[in-house]
Amino acid sequence: MEQMQSKAYNQSSDQEEMADLIRRGPWTVEEDFTLMNYIARHGEGRWNSLSRCAGLNRTGKSCRLRWLNYLRPDVRRGNITxxxxxxxxxxxxxxxxxxxxxxxxxxxxxxxxxxxxxxxxxxxxxxxxxxxxxxxxxxxxxxxxxxxxxxxxxxxxxxxxxxxxxxxxxxxxxxxxxxxxxxxxxxxxxxxxxxxxxxxxxxxxxxxxxxxxxxxxxxxxxxxxxxxxxxxxxxxxxxxxxxxxxxxxxxxxxxxxxxxxxxxx
DNA sequence: AACAGGCTCAACCGCCCGGAA
DNA sequence: ATTCCGGGCGGTTGAGCCTGT
Structure with missing residues (x-):
């Protein structure tokens, strides 16, 4: 996992600084928890600023996707009937x-x-x-x-x-x-x-x-x-x-x- | 048990659109 | 009118799992 996560960072020289800030790849339990907590308190939307304010080193898009496809309480998973x-x-x-x-x-x-x-x-x-x-x-x-x-x-x-x-x-x-x-x-x-x-x-x-x-x-x-x-x-x-x-x-x-x-x- | 190939699905990418400045 | 930004969408990727040999 460590390997995968570190691999996920951008590696071009100009982007190294960004890569330190912006995480990519699979979400951790802590990140999920942070995102859910923030949305519970402040609601969803304005994903870029949400990400910043919540202290998530993720793109707004990544947060939005994680929420909509995975964390939302009404998401149903499992076999398609x-x-x-x-x-x-x-x-x-x-x-x-x-x-x-x-x-x-x-x-x-x-x-x-x-x-x-x-x-x-x-x-x-x-x-x-x-x-x-x-x-x-x-x-x-x-x-x-x-x-x-x-x-x-x-x-x-x-x-x-x-x-x-x-x-x-x-x-x-x-x-x-x-x-x-x-x-x-x-x-x-x-x-x-x-x-x-x-x-x-x-x-x-x-x-x-x-x-x-x-x-x-x-x-x-x-x-x-x-x-x-x-x-x-x-x-x-x-x-x-x-x-x-x-x-x-x-x-x-x-x-x-x-x-x-x-x-x- | 080990390996290969196929499958699944979470996550990312790039494009587009609409609204605000 | 133009630019910028946030958000939404469809397409694609690849790690991990499953299954067959």
């Missing part, structure tokens, strides 16, 4: 790499965390499929295979969790109007924003209160019972047959994808 994964896929298909915007709809998750999830999990699959993450091919795979699979697994999870989970469903379980989750009513394809809005609003409103309240089974109707039927509707860019052909053409790749989807899910 199935529901969160689905939401990320959905929102990313709408907004692209607007991580902070996506993060706003996943309470407690930081843009950094979502970005990392996307890069390590989602991009990995694009790589395995030998296609670009922004290609239509990969987006179709996500839309027609990955996301339905996620919904399927979420349902299965809800079913196996049994009455206990059911009991935690809020009295007014969101049905999201007449909308069911399928690609055509997702804003990915259709102009309607209703699914995304409803879903994200629901997540935002309920997730911080009780995680159990947030599960997609509540707004899934019979169309989700058979994802393959529900997800390859008429008029889609890719028909079920085309999708199957495309996947089968991949041979091992398709098997790998399914396995990976299960792994990731």
């Amino acid at each position: 199935l529901e969160e994964q689905l939401l990320i896929l959905e929102l990313h298909s709408r907004w692209g790499n607007r991580w902070s915007k996506i993060a706003q709809h996943l309470p407690g998750r930081t843009d950094n965390e979502i970005k990392n999830y996307w890069r390590t999990r989602v991009q990995k699959h694009a790589k395995q499929l030998k296609c670009d993450v922004n290609s239509k091919q990969f987006k179709d795979t996500m839309r027609y295979l990955w996301m339905p699979r996620l919904v399927e697994r979420i349902q299965a999870q809800a079913a196996t969790s049994g009455a206990g989970a059911a009991a935690s469903v809020p009295p007014q379980a969101p049905v999201f109007g007449a909308h069911t989750y399928s690609p055509e009513n997702s804003s990915v394809v259709a102009s309607s924003d209703s699914f995304g809005t409803d879903l994200t609003d629901y997540c935002y409103n309920n997730y911080p209160v009780n995680q159990d309240y947030y599960h997609l089974s509540n707004y899934a109707d019979q169309s989700l019972i058979s994802p393959t039927a529900a997800y390859f509707p008429q008029g889609m860019d890719l028909t079920a047959e085309e999708s199957c052909q495309w996947m089968n053409a991949g041979g091992d790749i398709s098997d790998t994808l399914w396995n990976d989807i299960d792994d990731v899910c």
Whole structure:
């Protein structure tokens, strides 16, 4: 650690004096404590002066990042849930790499965390499929295979969790109007924003209160019972047959994808 | 047990934007 | 109108951990 921290200092001659003052690299417990204490007493913002006043030899940016991504009390860490994964896929298909915007709809998750999830999990699959993450091919795979699979697994999870989970469903379980989750009513394809809005609003409103309240089974109707039927509707860019052909053409790749989807899910 | 390769994620970088001076 | 500064954002890096051999 000592080595790493000393290595982290700038080493150019002109910057030597600065390097003595400005620390970089991993934060120590003491620094975290100092930052948290200062923010508790004075609030956040004006990060450069905050850093100075708090006696932290860090850049303002570093302090801000540490606070927002790690120290903030409402930061949630740990595994991204199935529901969160689905939401990320959905929102990313709408907004692209607007991580902070996506993060706003996943309470407690930081843009950094979502970005990392996307890069390590989602991009990995694009790589395995030998296609670009922004290609239509990969987006179709996500839309027609990955996301339905996620919904399927979420349902299965809800079913196996049994009455206990059911009991935690809020009295007014969101049905999201007449909308069911399928690609055509997702804003990915259709102009309607209703699914995304409803879903994200629901997540935002309920997730911080009780995680159990947030599960997609509540707004899934019979169309989700058979994802393959529900997800390859008429008029889609890719028909079920085309999708199957495309996947089968991949041979091992398709098997790998399914396995990976299960792994990731 | 030791090693290599892959993966994760905290942290940094560079760019951009908006507001104040 | 211009410059400066704080803050936000997406992209990238690399140390440490994990896993397979």
